[in-house]
Amino acid sequence: MSEVIKLRPYIxxxxxxxxxxxxxDAYDPSTGEVVAKVPCCTKEEVEMAIAxxxxxxxxxxxxxxxxxxxxxxxxRDLLIEHMDELTELVARENGKSWADAKGDVxxxxxxxxxxxxxxxxxxxxxxxxxxxxxxxxLYREPLGVFAGIVPFNFPAMIPMGWMTPMCIAxxxxxxxxxxSFTPRTALRIxxxxxxxxxxxxxxxxxxxxxxxxxxxxxxxxxxxxTFVGSTSVGLHIYAQAAANGKRVxxxxxxxxxxxxxxxxxxxxxxxxxINSAFGCAGERCMALPVxxxxxxxxxxxxxxxxQLAKNLKIGPAYDKETKLGPVVNPxxxxxxxxxxxxxxxxxxxxxLDGRDVVVExxxxxxxxxxxxxxxxxxxxxxxAREIFGPVLCIKRVKTFEEGxxxxxxxxxxxxxxxxxxxxYYAREFARHTDGGMVGVNVGIPVPVGMFPFSGHKNSxxxxxxxxxxxxxxxxxxxxxxxxxxxxxxxxxxxETSTWDGTI
Numbered sequence: 001m002s003e004v005i006k007l008r009p010y011i012x013x014x015x016x017x018x019x020x021x022x023x024x025d026a027y028d029p030s031t032g033e034v035v036a037k038v039p040c041c042t043k044e045e046v047e048m049a050i051a052x053x054x055x056x057x058x059x060x061x062x063x064x065x066x067x068x069x070x071x072x073x074x075x076r077d078l079l080i081e082h083m084d085e086l087t088e089l090v091a092r093e094n095g096k097s098w099a100d101a102k103g104d105v106x107x108x109x110x111x112x113x114x115x116x117x118x119x120x121x122x123x124x125x126x127x128x129x130x131x132x133x134x135x136x137x138l139y140r141e142p143l144g145v146f147a148g149i150v151p152f153n154f155p156a157m158i159p160m161g162w163m164t165p166m167c168i169a170x171x172x173x174x175x176x177x178x179x180s181f182t183p184r185t186a187l188r189i190x191x192x193x194x195x196x197x198x199x200x201x202x203x204x205x206x207x208x209x210x211x212x213x214x215x216x217x218x219x220x221x222x223x224x225x226t227f228v229g230s231t232s233v234g235l236h237i238y239a240q241a242a243a244n245g246k247r248v249x250x251x252x253x254x255x256x257x258x259x260x261x262x263x264x265x266x267x268x269x270x271x272x273x274i275n276s277a278f279g280c281a282g283e284r285c286m287a288l289p290v291x292x293x294x295x296x297x298x299x300x301x302x303x304x305x306x307q308l309a310k311n312l313k314i315g316p317a318y319d320k321e322t323k324l325g326p327v328v329n330p331x332x333x334x335x336x337x338x339x340x341x342x343x344x345x346x347x348x349x350x351x352l353d354g355r356d357v358v359v360e361x362x363x364x365x366x367x368x369x370x371x372x373x374x375x376x377x378x379x380x381x382x383x384a385r386e387i388f389g390p391v392l393c394i395k396r397v398k399t400f401e402e403g404x405x406x407x408x409x410x411x412x413x414x415x416x417x418x419x420x421x422x423x424y425y426a427r428e429f430a431r432h433t434d435g436g437m438v439g440v441n442v443g444i445p446v447p448v449g450m451f452p453f454s455g456h457k458n459s460x461x462x463x464x465x466x467x468x469x470x471x472x473x474x475x476x477x478x479x480x481x482x483x484x485x486x487x488x489x490x491x492x493x494x495e496t497s498t499w500d501g502t503i
Contacts, residue, residue, distance in 0.1 A: 003035075004034055004035060004036065004037060005035065005036050005037070006023070006036070006037045006039075007026075007036055007037065007038050007039060007183060007184070007187070007207070008039065009039065009041050009045055009049065009204075009205060009206045009207065010187055010190050010203075010204060010205040010206075011045070011048055011049045011052050011204050011205075011206070012048075012049075012052035012055075012056075012200050012201045012204065013194055013199075013200025013201060014200070016045070016048075018039035018041055018042070018045060019042055019044075019045070020039050020040050020041060020042050020045075022039075022040040023037040023038060023039055023040065024037070024038045024039075024040060024180045024207075025037065025038070025329075026038050026093060026180065026181055026182070026183070026184075027181075027328070027329045027330070027366070028092055028093070029093075029094070029095030029317065029325070029326035029327060029328055029329060029365060029366040030091075030092070030095060030315075030316035030317050030318065030325065030326055030362055030365050030366075031316070031362055031364060031365055032330060032362075032364035032365050032366055033364070035092070035093075036093075036184065038180045038183055038207050039207055039208075040180070040207065040208055040209050040212070041206045041207060041208040041212060042208075042212065043212050043215060045206060045208075046175075046206050046208055046212050046213070046215060047215070049175045049204035049205075049206050050145060050175055050204075050215075050219060050221050050222065051221075052200070052201040052204050053145040053173035053174060053175050053201055053202070053204050053221075054144070054145050054173070054221045055201055056173045056199055056200065056201030056202050057142075057144050057145060057172070057173045059199065060168070060171060060172075060173055060199060060201075060202050061141075061142045061171040061172070063171070065118050065119050065122055065169070065170075065171065066119050068118070068168065068169055068171065069115070069116045069118055069119060069169055071193070071196050071197050071198050072112055072115055072116050072165060072168075072169060072196075073116060074195075074196035074197060075112055075165075075192060075193055075196045075198075076109055076112045076113060076116070078192040078195060078196055079105065079108060079109045079112065079189070079192065080109065082188075082192065083102070083105060083106075085188075086105045086108075086156060086185060086188065086189070087101045087102040087104075087105050088101070088318055089155075089184055089185050089188060090104050090105060090155050090156055090182075090185050091317035091318045091325070092317065092318060093155060093181075093182045093183075093184050093185065094152065094153065094155055094181075094182050094185075094283075094317070094328055095281060095317045095325045095326040095327060095328055095366065096280050096281070096317055096325055097279075097280075097317055097322045097323060097324065097325045098317065098318060098319070098320045098322065099320075099323075100279055100280045100325070101317065104154050104155065104156045104157050105156045105157075107154070107156070107157035107161050108156040108157050108160045108161035108189065109161070110161060110448065110449045111157065111160070111161030111162055111165050111166070111449055111467070112160075112161065112165045113449070114165070114166065114449035114450060114467065114471075115165035115166045115168075115169040116169070117450075118166070118169035118170060118472070121469060121472045122140045122170060122472060122476060123140070124137065124138040124139045124140050124478070125137075125138045126138065130482065133484055133485075134482055134483065134484045135482070135483045135484075136480060136481070136482045136483075137480070137481045137483070138478055138479070138480045138481075139478065139479045139480075139481065140170075140472070140476040140477070140478060140479075141171070141476060141477055141478075141479055142170050142171030142172045142475070142476060143172060143223040143224060143247075143475070143476070143477050144172060144173070144221065144223040145172065145173050145174070145175065145221050145222055145223060146163075146167050146172050146173070146174045146175075146222070146223060146224045146225065146226065146475070147174070147175050147176075147177065147213075147216040147222050147224075147225045147226075148163040148164070148167070148174055148175070148176045148177065148225075148226050148227075149177045149213060149216070149225065149226070149227040149228070149229065149237070150163070150176055150177060150178050150179050150186065150228065151179055151228045151229050152179035152180075152181040152182045152283075152328050153182075153280070153283040153284055153285075153328070153388075154284070155178075155179070155182040155183075155184070155185035155186060156185050156186070156189065158228050159176050159178060159186040159189075159205075160185075160186055160189040160190075161449075162226075162228075162453070162466050162467060163176065163226050164176070164193075164203060166467070166471045166472065166475055167226075167475050168198075168202055168203065170472060170475040170476050171476075172223075172475055173201060173202045173203070173204075174202070174203055174204070175204045175205075175206065175216075175222075176203070176204070176205045176206070177206055177207070177208060177213050177216070178205050178206070178207050179207075180207050181328050181329060182328070183205070183207050186205055187205055190203050190205055210233075214240075216237075216241070217237060217240035217241040217244060217246070218240065218241075218244050222241075222246060223246060223247070224241075224246055224247040224248065224249075224474065224475070225237060225241050225246060225247075225248050225249075225250075226248075226249050226466065226474070227248070227249070227250045227251065228250075228251045228252075228285075229250075229251075229252065230252060230253055231252040231253045231412075231458045231459075231461075234250030234251075234252040234461050235250075235461060237250055238250050238461045238462065247462075247463075247464075247474065248461070248462050249460075249461075249462040249463075249464055249465065249466055249474055250460065250461040250462055251285065251453065251455060251459070251460055251466060252285075252412075252455070252458060252459050252460060252461060253285070253386040253412055253414075253458065253459060254285045254286065254287075254386060254412045254413075254414035254415065254455065254459050255289060255290060255383075255384060255385065255386055255410050255411075255412045256286060256287065256288050256289065256290065256412075256414055256415040256416060256417070256435070257288075257290040257291070257292050257395075257406070257407040257410065257416055257417070257435075258273065258276070258288050258290070258291050258292065258416075258417035258418070258419060258439075258443065259292045259400070259403040259404065259407060259416075259417070259418045259419070259420075259429065260291055260292065260293045260294065260297065260301060260418075260419045260420075261294055261400060261403075261418070261419065261420040261422065261425060262294045262296040262297045263420055263421045263422055264297070264301075264419040264420055264421065264441075265419075265421065266297065266300055266301055266304055267304065268441075269301065269419040269441075270301060270304040270305045270308055271308065272419070272441070272442075272443040273288060273291055273305055273392070273443060274305065274308045274309060274312070274370075275443060275444070276288035276417075276443030276444050277289060277291075277370075277390070277392040278309065278312060278323075278324055278370050278390045278392075279444070281324060281325055281326065281327050281368070281389060281390050282336075282387070282388060282389045282390040282391060283327060283328065283332075283388050283389065285414055285455075285459070286414060286415050286437070286444050286445070286446050287388075287444075288392075288417060288443050288444065289386075289387060289391060289392060289393060290376070290383060290392075290393045290394075290395060291305075291392065291393070291394050291395070292395045292396075292397055292403040292406055292407060293394060293395070293396055293397070294396075294397060294398070294399070294400075294403070295396050295397065295398055298394070298396050302351060302372070302374055302394055305372065305392070306351055306352050306372060309352055309370035309372065309392075310352070310370075312324045312370055314357055314359060314367060314369055315359050315362070316359070316362055316365065324369070324370065324390060326365045326366040326367045326368075327366050327367075327368055327389055327390075328366065329366055330366055332366065332388075332389070333366040333367070333368055335388075335389075336368050336387060336388070336389030336390075336391065337355050337368065339382060339387040339389065339391060340353075340354075340355055340371055340373070340391060342381065342382055343373045343376070343380065343382035343383075343391075343393070344373075346379075346380040346381065346382055347375075347377075347380065348373035348374065348375055348376045348380060348382060348383075348393070349373065349374040349375045350371075350372075350373060350374075351372045351373070351374045352369075352370060352371055352372040353369070353371060354368050354369025354370050354371040354390060354391075355368065355369075355371070356369075357369035368389055368390055368391075369390065370390050370392070371389075371390060371391045371392070372391075372392045372394065373391065373392070373393050373394065374394040375394065375396065376393040376394060376395050377395065378395075378406055378409060383395060384410060384411075386412070400425055400428075400429075404429065404432060404433065407433065407434070407435075408432075408433065408434045410434075411457060411458045412455075412457060412458050412459045413433075413434040413435050413436055413455065413456035413457035413458070413459050414435065414436060414437065414455040414456075414459035414460075415435050415436065415437040415438070415439065415444075415445050415446075415455070416429075416433040416434070416435025416437075416438055416439070417435075417438070417439035417440075417442065417443055417445060418430075418433075418438075418439070418440055418441075419441055420440075420441070426440045434456055434457060435456065436454040436455045436456040436459065436460065437453070437454060437455070447467075447468075449467050449468070450467075450468055451467065451468045452465035452466065452467050452468035452469070452470040452471070453465055453466045453467050453468075454470075
């Protein structure tokens with residue numbers, strides 16, 4: 001049995017003892033053991049974190065942006081130095097395989113590198129002689145304190161790659177509500193920020209329930225909220241926070257589809273689908289849980305996917321040979337299995353069953369094997385709603401047009417993919433799909449950090465997306481200054497020069 005540790009919130013550069021009486025269990029998903037007790041911070045403690053961020057804002061925002069990013073350079077180096085430590089931490093608290101956990105940390109590094117571009121991307125615009133003798137300059141300035149509400153599935157990338165680096169590079173401060181299932185990675189990286197020289201109070205991390213987090217939506221010192229999670233919660237946050245004059249970006253649920261045409265390269269397509277559907281145990285908003293296959297190649301494609309899925313090594317996350325680790329905790333395992341049962345009840349054909357997987361030596365772990373449901377229709381909820389587990393649904397269609405229609409009928413539109421060798425259909429797909437991030441023979445079309453993470457429809461609520469130039473716009477507000485000087489009149493009185501402005 002692992003030692004159960006008692007976690008504490010990180011406020012104003014140090015860990016503080018929580019006065020709460022309520023603690024939540026955090027698991028090692030590979031063993032099913034409780035390894036940490038996570039405090040449900042009190043409203044007073046959340047208020048304390050907001051107050052620390054507010055107090056840190058004047059000094060931090062007045063620090064020149066070039067000096068702010070010097071700290072981020074050091075953070076980047078520390079992420080590289082501690083790569084294995086952080087990778088193991090992600091694997092142990094989330095259940096990702098070693099390779100997927102390392103990818104999570106690398107994405108945090110990538111977000112930090114993108115934030116280092118702040119001196120260029122915060123630059124404004126100017127126009128001399130906007131009107132005769134009047135010059136106009138646009139500046140980008142930080143707003144104040146932001147709140148980040150974090151999901152469990154990417155403990156490094158989302159809080160410390162998407163949210164924190166760009167927010168603080170722009171001169172803001174932040175209070176993170178870390179996921180109670182997986183808070184330790186963000187807490188550890190916050191320590192690295194302090195080691196890099198970040199002033200106390202710029203980053204604060206709490207764990208709490210929705211009741212305590214509700215104050216983010218109305219607190220006068222919170223200027224904006226960045227959220228990743230379910231659509232229902234995202235809609236609530238957007239409605240409440242916007243009503244209180246705050247800016248919001250809410251990255252929500254997904255049900256990404258891949259359309260496989262009859263000219264696709266079957267072996268490579270199947271391999272891409274395996275990685276996209278079952279990587280990170282399907283617990284990512286850019287997973288590929290639905291394949292829409294043309295009938296002519298559907299049987300061959302499904303057979304190949306089943307063959308490859310059966311060969312995936314299932315095991316503990318921190319075993320570097322593992323290809324498919326556990327889901328995050330026992331409750332989530334039950335949820336995924338309930339969804340599989342729901343699909344069978346709705347009439348889908350179970351062609352690969354992962355419900356009863358047992359890993360020797362880890363019998364109590366939260367494992368769900370790769371599961372494939374064939375002959376899924378639009379009417380089935382299993383093919384329309386987010387399952388967030390290693391479950392792949394197969395929908396069969398006759399034509400490109402039918403496949404595109406089925407995909408666009410889905411209320412979510414985070415990403416969409418086409419597998420084809422046809423330039424014509426690839427171009428038509430890119431033009432007409434509702435997906436915000438589009439892959440052509442790319443199963444997980446997540447763009448690199450200089451582009452926005454641009455979900456559409458019920459997968460995103462807000463105006464400015466996460467990352468890229470959108471991210472800088474979200475974390476800054478514009479100030480436009482128009483100037484007119486009267487010095488020329490004084491100059492005419494005092495100067496002997498007869499210069500008339502020409503050279």
